[in-house]
Amino acid sequence: MNLLRAVRESERKMAVHFIERDGKDSAGIEALLEEKDQELHLKDELVVEHASKMQFMAKVCIRLKVQLERLGITPCCQLPDSYKELMEQERLEMEDQISVQSDLEEQLRLEAEEKQRLKKMLRSMQDERERDSAVIRCVQERCREAQEKEVYISEALSRVARERSQKEKVLEETLRTAAMDLMYYKEQLSQAKELENSGGVGRLLRLIFRR
Secondary structure, X not given: OHHHHHHHHHHXXXXXXXXXXXXXXXXHHHHHHHHHHHHHHHHHHHHHHHHHHHHHHHHHHHHHHHHHHHOOXXXXXXXXXXXXXXXXXXXXXXXXHHHHHHHHHHHHHHHHHHHHHHXXXXXXXXXXXXXXXXXXXXXXXXXHHHHHHHHHHHHXXXXXXHHHHHHHHHHHHHHHHHHHHHHHHHHHHHHHHHHHHHOOHHHHHHHHHHO
């Protein structure tokens, strides 16, 4: 590509020199130079295209050769010595890529391990939370049962207290009535003894029958 440019510049300088020396019409020379420039430009593009293709093919071959050598396989053919520098560059580039790939794979492995660890931790926390929830539900159920028993016992105590109060009232009334009867009969007995002592048997009988 640089060679074609040099040729084109050289031809243009020579044409300008001839025009100035011979005093010819510059229009025809300019047209001729323009045509030459177009031809050289097309050739330049073709050379660049072919060079790119060749460089790409060379890189592919070099990469394949380096990969085969890394696998312990000897290639069936060798590249020319002119490709040694390019081969060394490709080899270093591949080593860098492999190193970067290894680092990325190691990082991915560590990330995967960390992800698994976090998953296990999360699962453990969920299991623990479920166990805690079960314990809380059990405690709540026992508290509810204890409250129900407390209410039942309180109602039973209230019922027993009411019944005992009623019985105590009945007993008090019975005792009061019995005490009054006892006092009455004591009084009657005392009067009967007085009448007996005074000989008033008839009065005693009247008292008894009146009773």
